[in-house]
Amino acid sequence: MSYSRLESWWRRVALGQQETEADGDAPVALAEPPDTAARGPAPVALAEPPPGNGGGAAAGHPGRDGAAALAEPPPGNGGGRPVEADVAAEAAAPVKLPVLKAADFASDQDVRWCPGCGDYAILAQMKKMLPSLGVPRENIVFISGIGCSSRFPYYMNTYGIHSIHGRAPAFATGLKAARPDLMVWVITGDGDGLSIGGNHLMHAIRRNLDVNIVLFNNRIYGLTKGQYSPTSPLGKKTKTSPMGAIDNPLHPLSIAIGCEATFVARSIDTHIKHLEKVLRRAAEHRGTAFVEVYQNCNVFNDNAWQYASDRRTKSEHTIELEHGAPLVFGHDRQKGIRLNGLEPEVVALGNGTTEAGLLVHDEKASEPSLAYLLSRLRHEDGFPEPIGVFRAIDAPRYEEELAAQVASARARSGGGDLNALFNSGETWTVS
Numbered sequence: 001m002s003y004s005r006l007e008s009w010w011r012r013v014a015l016g017q018q019e020t021e022a023d024g025d026a027p028v029a030l031a032e033p034p035d036t037a038a039r040g041p042a043p044v045a046l047a048e049p050p051p052g053n054g055g056g057a058a059a060g061h062p063g064r065d066g067a068a069a070l071a072e073p074p075p076g077n078g079g080g081r082p083v084e085a086d087v088a089a090e091a092a093a094p095v096k097l098p099v100l101k102a103a104d105f106a107s108d109q110d111v112r113w114c115p116g117c118g119d120y121a122i123l124a125q126m127k128k129m130l131p132s133l134g135v136p137r138e139n140i141v142f143i144s145g146i147g148c149s150s151r152f153p154y155y156m157n158t159y160g161i162h163s164i165h166g167r168a169p170a171f172a173t174g175l176k177a178a179r180p181d182l183m184v185w186v187i188t189g190d191g192d193g194l195s196i197g198g199n200h201l202m203h204a205i206r207r208n209l210d211v212n213i214v215l216f217n218n219r220i221y222g223l224t225k226g227q228y229s230p231t232s233p234l235g236k237k238t239k240t241s242p243m244g245a246i247d248n249p250l251h252p253l254s255i256a257i258g259c260e261a262t263f264v265a266r267s268i269d270t271h272i273k274h275l276e277k278v279l280r281r282a283a284e285h286r287g288t289a290f291v292e293v294y295q296n297c298n299v300f301n302d303n304a305w306q307y308a309s310d311r312r313t314k315s316e317h318t319i320e321l322e323h324g325a326p327l328v329f330g331h332d333r334q335k336g337i338r339l340n341g342l343e344p345e346v347v348a349l350g351n352g353t354t355e356a357g358l359l360v361h362d363e364k365a366s367e368p369s370l371a372y373l374l375s376r377l378r379h380e381d382g383f384p385e386p387i388g389v390f391r392a393i394d395a396p397r398y399e400e401e402l403a404a405q406v407a408s409a410r411a412r413s414g415g416g417d418l419n420a421l422f423n424s425g426e427t428w429t430v431s
Contacts, residue, residue, distance in 0.1 A: 100131040107157045118269035118295035119148060119216065123155055125276040133283055135183050141175060142185045143168045145192040148223045148297075149216040152187040166197025169204035172211045173398075180399040183283070186213040191221045194230040194250050205259040205288050207398040212282045212289045215252050218297040219304045226300035233380070238300075252292045253375035253390060257368050262287035264371060264390040268294045270309045274320070274387065281389055287397055307379055308387075317379055321388035326358035329384045337383070344373060346383060363392045 098104075105127040113119045130140070140158040144150035146165040153160025163171045168186045176184050186204070193201050193215050204211065220238065221227040227240040231252065235244040256264050263285040267275040275293065282289035294305040307317040319329040319337070327337040328349070336358040337344050347353050362370065371391040377383035410416075 100137070102127040102131060105130050105137065105157050107155050109154045111155050112151065113148060114297075114299050116296075116298040117148070118218065118293075118297070119152075121269040121272060122214070122216065122275065122293055122295065123152065125272055125279060126156070129276050129279045129283070132280065133183075139181065140183045140185070142187055143172050143175070144187040145189075145197055146223070147189040147192040147221075149187055149189040149295075150192060166192055166195065167200055168192070169197065169200040169211075169213065172213075173204055173207065173209055176209045176211055177399050177402055180210070180403065184209075184211040186211060188213065188215050189222075189229075190215065190217045190219060190231040190250075190252070191229045194252065194255070198230075198250075198255075202255070202259050205256055205261045205290060208260075208262055208287045208395050209398045210286055210288070212285075212291070214279070214282075214291045214293060216295040217252060217292050218295045218301055219249075220297050220301035222297045222300050251375060253290075254372060256290040256292075257372045257375055257391060260368065260395075261290045261391065262395050263289035263392050264291075264375070265289070266292045266294070266385075266387050266390070268305065268309050268314075268318075268387060269296060271314075271387070278388065281392070285392060287395060308385060317384050319377075319384040319386050321361050321363070321374070321386050321390065323361060323363045323389070326355045326360050327386075328355060328358065335384075337377075344377065344383070363389050365391075366393060 102124075111120070111123070137158045140156075142153040142156050142158060142160040144152050144160075144162055145168040150162060150168075153162055161168075161171055161175075168188055172184050172186045175182065188197065188201070193213075201213070204213070217231055219229060219231045219233065219236070221229050226238055228236050228238040228245045228247070230247075230250045232238065232241075232245050232247075233249055234246065237244050253264055253266060263282060265278045265282060267278040269275065278291060282291050294308055296302065296305060296309065307313055315329065315331050319327055321327075329335050329337075334349050336347055336349055336353075336355060338347055338358045339345075344359065347358075349355065359370075361374075365371070368391060374386045374390055377385055379385050
């Protein structure tokens with residue numbers, strides 16, 4: 001067997017193609033990876049065959065002896081065809097990879113959220129959106145902290161980490177820095193992300209790692225049975241604020257924009273088409289993508305976002321952002337938002353007031369002031385609350401800058417010698 005054919009055959013083994021007795025050149029579809037929650041799916045394909053493994057299993061075929069596979073040629077084709085013809089046939093043979101569907105991203109775990117919880121809708125849209133990205137499941141990781149939302153990794157048939165309270169952004173930072181090839185999602189809530197985890201969230205955003213952070217905001221601590229959270233409105237009566245909350249609430253998007261987030265968006269759990277679109281935009285963004293989702297806790301804070309989710313009222317109380325378009329809203333698009341000096345105001349269109357005088361949305365603006373202004377529009381202040389993409393700009397990414405520094409250091413100083421490091425500099429003996 002020529003070296004070229006042996007190399008071609010080995011590559012097919014590495015890609016998961018199996019031989020048939022009738023014809024060693026016939027490719028077959030890859031086996032479907034097992035569906036487990038505790039362990040991610042098996043790799044779909046390897047880009048390069050691994051180096052000699054000294055008798056270990058060959059890539060893609062657990063249990064097959066790797067050394068024997070290299071030494072033993074595949075079954076002959078019985079036809080005595082020229083090697084050139086075999087190579088041409090192998091080059092033309094397609095590698096059939098499984099086409100993923102939403103169901104492929106569902107784990108075998110029972111989903112244990114309260115019936116009617118808004119988390120179900122977010123989970124469904126995530127599973128629906130991911131196949132369109134063309135990213136293998138073994139290259140996707142979901143990382144969460146603590147809370148109802150943080151059960152998310154159990155329900156995704158990808159890799160996942162259920163970490164500790166508020167520290168999911170720190171785990172994500174380490175993973176992305178070490179494995180920049182992975183798609184990393186952080187799933188958090190208003191309590192987990194903005195209370196004990198606020199510091200970690202802030203620094204992950206400012207570093208602009210290429211990670212996606214989805215914050216479920218239900219304005220309550222749901223898992224611990226109904227205490228007020230960092231986003232609960234003033235006066236909210238809960239088990240820990242029986243006379244009404246007196247803490248000023250935090251506003252997640254304002255915090256993200258203040259941390260120079262390069263992608264900021266908001267959606268609503270019941271607005272499923274919009275939610276899917278926003279999640280896709282976040283996944284496609286290069287840099288930190290921060291998405292707030294208005295999510296209903298129907299047990300401990302039901303209808304917290306009714307004005308924005310009820311189909312009868314949402315057009316009057318929300319405004320869908322569209323890049324390059326004026327800020328118009330209302331049942332009949334009869335209202336708009338314009339600036340009066342530095343202050344936004346709602347105006348009725350007509351009687352000389354036209355769309356030409358309205359504020360025009362620019363998600364690409366490098367200066368975040370207008371995006372911040374939009375994040376400050378509140379229903380309780382008489383404004384429609386924006387949903388959609390507030391900001392989407394390009395900026396240097398932390399993991400790429402880190403890799404460049406490491407490469408530069410290695411080029412300057414070499415690969416390093418740990419033993420030499422331990423024995424360098426001043427040393428002393430303790431008697």
